[in-house]
Amino acid sequence: MRPALLDPLFAPVTALDGVGPRLAALMANVAPGDVDGATMRIRDLLFVLPHTLIDRRERPGIAEAADGAVVTLTLRVDRHQPAPRGRGNVPYRVFAHDETGEIALTFFHAKGAWLERALPVGETVLVSGRMQWFNGRPSMVHPDHIVPAVEADALPPVEPVYPLTAGLSPKPLRKAVLQALERLPAMPEWLDAALLRARGLPGFAAALDTLHRPRAPDDLSPEGPAWRRLALDELLAGQLSLALVRARMRRLAGRALTGDGRLVAALRAALAYRLTGAQERATAEIAADLASPERMLRLLQGDVGSGKTVVALLAMARAAEAGAQAVVMAPTEILARQHHATIAPLAERAGLETVVLTGREKGRERAAVLAALASGAAHFAIGTHALFQDDVRFRDLGLIVVDEQHRFGVHQRLALSAKGRAPDMLVMTATPIPRTLVLSAFGDMDVSRLDEKPAGRRPVHTVTLPVERLEELVARIGRALDEGQKVYWICPLVEESAEVRVTSAEDRFAALQARFGAQVGLVHGRMAAREKDAAMAAFKAGDTRILVGTTVVEVGVDVPDATIIVIEHAERFGLAQLHQLRGRVGRGERPSSCVLLYKPPLGEVARRRLEVLRESDDGFRIAEEDLRLRGEGELLGTRQSGTPGFWIARLDAHGDLLEVARDDARLILARDPQLESARGEALRLLLYLFGRDAAIQLLRAG
Ligand code: ADP
Ligand code: MG
Numbered sequence: 252m253r254p255a256l257l258d259p260l261f262a263p264v265t266a267l268d269g270v271g272p273r274l275a276a277l278m279a280n281v282a283p284g285d286v287d288g289a290t291m292r293i294r295d296l297l298f299v300l301p302h303t304l305i306d307r308r309e310r311p312g313i314a315e316a317a318d319g320a321v322v323t324l325t326l327r328v329d330r331h332q333p334a335p336r337g338r339g340n341v342p343y344r345v346f347a348h349d350e351t352g353e354i355a356l357t358f359f360h361a362k363g364a365w366l367e368r369a370l371p372v373g374e375t376v377l378v379s380g381r382m383q384w385f386n387g388r389p390s391m392v393h394p395d396h397i398v399p400a401v402e403a404d405a406l407p408p409v410e411p412v413y414p415l416t417a418g419l420s421p422k423p424l425r426k427a428v429l430q431a432l433e434r435l436p437a438m439p440e441w442l443d444a445a446l447l448r449a450r451g452l453p454g455f456a457a458a459l460d461t462l463h464r465p466r467a468p469d470d471l472s473p474e475g476p477a478w479r480r481l482a483l484d485e486l487l488a489g490q491l492s493l494a495l496v497r498a499r500m501r502r503l504a505g506r507a508l509t510g511d512g513r514l515v516a517a518l519r520a521a522l523a524y525r526l527t528g529a530q531e532r533a534t535a536e537i538a539a540d541l542a543s544p545e546r547m548l549r550l551l552q553g554d555v556g557s558g559k560t561v562v563a564l565l566a567m568a569r570a571a572e573a574g575a576q577a578v579v580m581a582p583t584e585i586l587a588r589q590h591h592a593t594i595a596p597l598a599e600r601a602g603l604e605t606v607v608l609t610g611r612e613k614g615r616e617r618a619a620v621l622a623a624l625a626s627g628a629a630h631f632a633i634g635t636h637a638l639f640q641d642d643v644r645f646r647d648l649g650l651i652v653v654d655e656q657h658r659f660g661v662h663q664r665l666a667l668s669a670k671g672r673a674p675d676m677l678v679m680t681a682t683p684i685p686r687t688l689v690l691s692a693f694g695d696m697d698v699s700r701l702d703e704k705p706a707g708r709r710p711v712h713t714v715t716l717p718v719e720r721l722e723e724l725v726a727r728i729g730r731a732l733d734e735g736q737k738v739y740w741i742c743p744l745v746e747e748s749a750e751v752r753v754t755s756a757e758d759r760f761a762a763l764q765a766r767f768g769a770q771v772g773l774v775h776g777r778m779a780a781r782e783k784d785a786a787m788a789a790f791k792a793g794d795t796r797i798l799v800g801t802t803v804v805e806v807g808v809d810v811p812d813a814t815i816i817v818i819e820h821a822e823r824f825g826l827a828q829l830h831q832l833r834g835r836v837g838r839g840e841r842p843s844s845c846v847l848l849y850k851p852p853l854g855e856v857a858r859r860r861l862e863v864l865r866e867s868d869d870g871f872r873i874a875e876e877d878l879r880l881r882g883e884g885e886l887l888g889t890r891q892s893g894t895p896g897f898w899i900a901r902l903d904a905h906g907d908l909l910e911v912a913r914d915d916a917r918l919i920l921a922r923d924p925q926l927e928s929a930r931g932e933a934l935r936l937l938l939y940l941f942g943r944d945a946a947i948q949l950l951r952a953g
Pocket of ligand 1: 525
């Protein structure tokens with residue numbers, strides 16, 4: 252149960268004075284977590300951080316105050332000019348002056364009595380707000396603050412500016428935030444005192460206070476101590492919860508998968524090539540994990556074309572030697588079938604049976620697959636989401652390989668785990684995830700990296716081309732076809748949409764077919780699975796030589812003799828995705844090229860993306876650049892899958908703290924695995940504050 256100490260922070264925002272359901276709903280729009288008006292708590296409000304501030308100390312005098320600037324003026328009030336009776340659209344004006352000039356303070360729908368009290372003629376007042384100059388005359392419409400000069404202290408010297416959404420005005424938000432700060436209970440420090448000192452970080456409450464009551468613009472900088480403190484808190488909460496999950500997985504004793512090496516040797520002998528050094532290294536790392544009684548949770552990371560599949564296959568053979576079954580989860584049907592096509596014949600050479608299971612296997616066919624898995628007659632299963640279904644049972648599932656992991660949710664991986672006895676898990680991704688992201692998404696996961704491409708690969712020559720030069724390109728493609736080359740032609744959308752004119756794959760297919768006839772094939776997401784397979788197979792076999800498609804060919808598809816890829820509307824794709832697509836070519840002996848067709852004019856980010864791609868073939872560099880250009884959520888695909896990101900931490904500004912948090916989490920659990928010490932108790936508060944309390948349940952479950 253949540254410690255009672257935190258109750259004030261977990262009360263609904265509507266418990267604050269002046270906050271009703273309507274205001275709560277507006278606040279929820281700017282709150283970082285996934286909340287609405289009904290679920291928004293005071294804690295969520297405190298995590299709405301201001302982005303800039305208004306400096307009320309700016310006091311230039313009327314004549315020097317620039318149009319649009321927020322200034323504070325010391326004024327002597329001269330006269331009131333109420334709106335004429337019955338003319339509600341004419342403003343109430345109050346004229347006042349300082350040594351430098353005269354100004355009109357302007358009020359619409361004003362209450363005269365209130366203005367007479369606030370701005371008495373002959374008195375000196377401080378007025379703060381935005382200057383407007385019109386035809387050489389200064390005015391200020393609805394000043395933010397009016398205070399008598401004798402009460403100058405009542406004017407806040409600087410005021411934070413919060414992100415606003417339509418209908419939410421700054422004053423009630425400000426009032427609510429200040430009340431929320433009041434409710435912050437005194438909590439014990441959960442961060443290490445030495446660490447705080449070394450990094451010059453304030454306490455949690457002090458950090459919130461600085462951010463909500465800033466005194467200088469620097470107070471609000473993400474690189475400043477206050478923000479960094481909260482970022483470190485959030486990262487530590489994340490790392491700690493991941494470490495707890497991991498510790499629990501490990502306690503659910505794994506099993507040692509070892510064998511005599513016979514099947515692995517048979518598979519190696521069946522390969523037409525030698526493994527790269529990186530593949531050998533990864534294979535050894537994985538074999539060691541499999542042999543250990545702890546559960547494996549390893550990420551196999553390698554750029555497109557680095558040869559992950561065979562590494563996975565060798566691991567699967569190792570599991571088979573130990574008498575266990577292995578599955579490969581693929582994100583799409585095409586990929587599942589391709590893996591099956593690669594793996595099944597090799598496995599067969601080692602006497603191993605492979606089945607495939609996707610949404611397409613039905614009736615008797617499906618029943619036969621299920622029977623083979625349940626009896627153990629099938630050693631390997633390759634499939635899609637269909638593998639999660641309840642009636643899919645294994646005789647003894649020992650290894651799960653997940654391909655292109657970022658498309659699966661955590662719960663789906665767990666569902667699959669439940670089908671075996673503490674199966675080992677190998678996660679393959681071709682999206683080169685920068686280390687900081689691996690850490691934030693998976694915690695201290697073991698990583699094997701294929702940082703070397705198979706010998707003989709040539710870099711892909713990459714060019715950008717404005718769409719106006721399409722004809723020229725088509726002529727060149729024609730010559731390439733005459734030489735027997737194969738071409739991918741990628742289009743962003745399936746159909747012409749009303750708002751944006753994007754040439755669809757179908758239109759492009761029609762146009763290219765008119766020119767090149769039956770050599771042109773088409774594959775897109777709306778086609779039936781069988782049609783897709785047929786299109787891919789025809790292209791692979793060379794029956795078609797241009798394959799027009801959407802991004803279904805993005806991931807993993809392997810046609811080694813394809814040498815040209817054209818990506819239409821390249822400006823609409825993300826950098827990582829473009830790199831993935833480009834990785835479809837450059838897999839064979841012949842030089843390959845990638846043509847990025849774009850529609851001018853390019854925006855700044857799009858231009859930069861295409862440039863990076865032209866300059867670099869290094870997936871890691873590209874991923875780092877992508878991170879900078881797009882923000883981390885999209886790269887991991889978390890936005891689509893709804894994995895919660897961060898509320899406060901930003902990996903661009905706080906990436907260095909991730910390692911600190913990781914090391915600290917590791918140290919904490921080494922000393923106090925159940926979080927029972929005084930600091931452990933404080934850390935439990937932290938987990939609740941950042942919504943990571945699910946991890947606390949794991950502690951109790953032991
Ligand atoms: P990815 O890492 O992108 O999934 P794949 O596993 O699909 O890469 O491998 C890409 C291609 O490289 C396949 O055709 C595969 O047979 C081939 N390949 C893998 N390892 C080697 C190697 N060591 N030498 C030569 N070719 C290899
Ligand atoms: Mg692959």
